[in-house]
Amino acid sequence: SNSRGSAVVPYSSPPAKRAPLRLYGSETCPYTSRIRIALEFKGIPVQVSWRNENDESNDADSIGRRRTRRMLEYDEKSVDPIKDAVSETKLPILEYHDHRISGSSDAILKCIETNFPKPSLRSHHKDVSDIVSFVRDTFSPIMTKALYNPDSSDCAEKELNSAFAKLDSAMAKHASKGPYFYGSRFTLVDVYLVPFLLLDRPLAYFRGIE
Numbered sequence: 001s002n003s004r005g006s007a008v009v010p011y012s013s014p015p016a017k018r019a020p021l022r023l024y025g026s027e028t029c030p031y032t033s034r035i036r037i038a039l040e041f042k043g044i045p046v047q048v049s050w051r052n053e054n055d056e057s058n059d060a061d062s063i064g065r066r067r068t069r070r071m072l073e074y075d076e077k078s079v080d081p082i083k084d085a086v087s088e089t090k091l092p093i094l095e096y097h098d099h100r101i102s103g104s105s106d107a108i109l110k111c112i113e114t115n116f117p118k119p120s121l122r123s124h125h126k127d128v129s130d131i132v133s134f135v136r137d138t139f140s141p142i143m144t145k146a147l148y149n150p151d152s153s154d155c156a157e158k159e160l161n162s163a164f165a166k167l168d169s170a171m172a173k174h175a176s177k178g179p180y181f182y183g184s185r186f187t188l189v190d191v192y193l194v195p196f197l198l199l200d201r202p203l204a205y206f207r208g209i210e
Contacts, residue, residue: 027050139196
C-alpha cells in the first residue's frame with residue numbers, strides 16, 4: 001500500500017436535522033477537515049459555518065477569519081502553526097452546548113472522542129501515538145512548508161520523500177487488509193493524515209512536487 005493518493009475520506013453531506021454541535025472554520029483548512037472527518041465518522045450532526053475570508057471588519061470573529069488566512073503559512077519558529085492558537089478567535093472553533101473549544105484541533109478531537117466515544121477512533125495498536133505525533137508534528141508541517149513556501153521546494157521535496165517513505169513503511173505493516181492506515185479500522189491516524197494527503201495534488205500542480 002502507498003500513502004500517496006490513498007486518502008479515503010468517510011464524508012458525506014451532513015444530515016438535515018438540527019445539529020447539537022456547531023463548527024466554525026475555513027473550508028480549505030486541513031485542520032478544520034480533521035474535525036469534519038471525525039464528526040462524520042461518528043455520525044454526529046454538525047452545523048458548519050464557513051468564515052468569509054473577504055470580510056475585513058474588525059469584530060472578533062472577523063479578526064479570527066483573517067488569522068485563518070495566515071494559519072497555513074509556514075512559520076519556521078513553530079513546528080505546527082495551529083499549536084500557537086491561544087485566543088478564542090482562532091479557528092477552528094467547536095461549540096457544544098455551553099462549551100466552546102477554539103484553535104487546537106487536538107483539543108477539539110479529544111472533546112469529540114470524550115463526549116461521543118462510539119464508534120471509537122482509538123486503536124489497540126501500540127504505535128498509534130507515535131504515528132499521530134509524526135503526522136501532526138513532522139509530516140503536516142512539511143506538507144504546509146512545501147505548498148506555501150515556494151523558496152523551499154528543493155529541500156521540501158527531499159523531506160517529503162523521506163516522510164512518505166516512513167508512512168509507507170508503517171502502512172505496509174497494517175494496511176493490507178483494508179483501505180485505512182490500520183487496514184479495515186478507521187482510527188485517529190486517518191483523521192490526522194487524510195486532510196494533508198489531499199494536499200498532494202495541489203503540491204504537484206503548483207510546485208511540481210510529485
